[in-house]
Amino acid sequence: MxxxxxxxxxxxxxxxxxxxxxxxxxxxxxxxxxxxxxxxxxxxxxxxxxxxxxxxxxxxxxxxxxxxxxxxxxxxxxxxxxxxxxxxxxxxxxxxxxxxLPDPVIATERLQLRRWTLADRDAFFRMVQDPELMLHLHDFVPMSDAQAQDALEETVRRYSVGYGDWAIVDPQNGDTLGESGLTPMPPDVEMTWMLLPRFQGHGYAFEAAHAVQRYAFETLQLAKLVAHVRPANARSARVAAKLGMRRVRAFTNADGQEMVEYECVNDAR
Incomplete structure (x- = not known):
């Protein structure tokens, strides 16, 4: 608790x-x-x-x-x-x-992953309005207050499918480091991860994403996960490779942005 x-x-x-x-x-x-x-x-x-x-x-x-x-x-x-x-x-x-706040869905050696809530407004806004972090996300620019509010509410609503994007929290001090989770992208499920710049370089992104990957395959029994990474986002590309994901294709998404798709399959199924 x-x-x-x-x-x-x-x-x-x-x-x-x-x-x-x-x-x-x-x-x-x-x-x-x-x-x-x-x-x-x-x-x-x-x-x-x-x-x-x-x-x-x-x-x-x-x-x-x-x-x-x-x-x-x-x-x-x-x-x-x-x-x-x-x-x-x-x-x-x-x-x-x-x-x-809700109990963690996933716990690792150093981190806890739990649901975002409407009470997390300040932490969520700091994340999606960080210029450096948004350089590889959301049209390369921070979200406005209205966009951030819509994104928070949509994140909360998506938990109705049984999973979603979870806040990455340091249990020692309660700091919110970023988020990692699973997003329905029919016919696929996309695995996501992002960290605020001051928390990068400590292996947190891989630790959180690896825990999400295991949860998706072992608990949810999903057959496959994909990840979409901007070509210039070398950090995320390295995390994807470390997770055992293979590059599948380069494509242009619905917003006209160049992306690279990675995937991994559940070998236990």
Missing amino acids: QQSQFISERIAPEAGAFDPGAMSRGEPALPRTFRWRGQRFEVARVVQSARRMGQDRGDSYVRRHYHDIETTDAVRMSLYFDRNPRDRNARKQWWLYTLT
Whole structure:
């Protein structure tokens, strides 16, 4: 289980997002959708709820009603409703108390690979807006904020197929190094990897991609993987070779960009 992060920040329930039901001592029902740090979150399930008695200025009252929830992007959150005992019309606010990111899908000697979530906005934006990293990706230029937001939401949606692109995390300090994973590209599945420049040169890309390759073949039982690499991206070409992938062809993709395709097959099938 990942370690919870203490947040203690207000959230903004969306209009009409509350479960139907009676008010309880001035507390509304749990909001099913809300916004936090510019992201929209939706409650997938309530893990547990509990009231805790409190006291403020000598007035004893039910101060907070906590809800432990899981969002649709697999984030565990603890929410609570806070109100002022002297003025029940003032300071009626919902708060995000703690946040727990998803457990890793894959763990290696030095790394963890886990799902991206909407709570990873800052780390994801840093990655896709890094000029050096994007030199070999996304039209050679960093993504705009709107493009980055769309990419994050699409990354989260794609997990519905059972796999996707995963954040590469250093478990020692929680740093997000980049991403590696699997992208459906019918009729193929593409294996991807990328690292922020300051983390390159330490073997992390191969370590993460090799773990993804094993997961694809041993756990998912995929028959074949492909990788698409820009001709000038020598680092990624070396990773592909080290993974035992063979060069198949050079081609021009739908965006008019020159690419080289590599592939590897599952010999166990």
